Amino acid sequence: MAVESDKTYTLFWEAMSGAMAVELVLEEMGVPYRRQPVDMAAGEHRSAAYLRLNPTGQVPALALPEGKVIGESAAIILTLGDRHPDSGLVPRGDLERPAFLRWLIYMAASPYMTFVQLNHPERFLDDPSTHDALIEGARQRLEGQFSALDAAIAGDPFFLPSGPTALDFYAYMLISFFPDHEGMLARNPRLRRLHEAVGARQSVREILPRHLG
C-alpha cells in the first residue's frame, strides 16, 4: 500500500468506519480525492505497509496532496478546515469555533470510543464471561453521551446556528453506528432533526451506498 503522487487527497477508507465523517466533509467541500479501501477484516490495517503510513493501524487516515499522511478523524477534519476555509465547515473566529472544537473532540473521544467497547469487548477484557456486562455498560454510556449531544445542539436543524458544519457530518456518522438508532432518535429530537437534514444532502446520497454495501 502506498500513496500515489498525483496531487490529490487519498482517504484510507473502510465501510462503516470513522472514514465516513471525513468522506462527507471532503464531499461537502467539493475537494477532489480518491478512496483507498483498507480491508480491515483481512487485517490490512495491521500490515507493515499500512503501519508505515499510519502507525496507529487505524482508519481513517488521509494522505495530503504533497504526500504527508495524517491520522485521527478530528485532526483530519481540522486540517481540511485550515486548507479549505471558504467551505465554512470548520468555523473560524471567536463566535462558533470554541463550541465547534469542544463538540468535535467530544464526539471523537467519547461516543466514538464507547462504540469500540460495544463492538469489541474482547479488546478490553480477556474473560468472555465479562463481555455482556461491558457491552451493557457501553450501551448505557452511549445513551448518556447522545443525550449530552442532543442538549448541546444550538442550531436547528444543524448543530451550530450558522448552518452546516463538520459537526453535523460527524454526528451523522455516529448515529449510523448506533444499533437501532430510530429509538435513540425518538428520545433525542434535536439529533433526529439533524439526522434528517444531513440525510437529505447530496453528499450523503453519494456516499451511503458504499457504506451499506
Ligand SMILES: N[C@@H](CCC(=O)N[C@@H](CS)C(=O)NCC(=O)O)C(=O)O
Ligand atoms: N481516534 C481515532 C479512532 C479510529 C478508529 O478507532 N478506527 C477504527 C475503525 S472505525 C479502527 O481503525 N479500528 C482498528 C483498531 O483500532 O485496531 C480517530 O478518531 O480516527
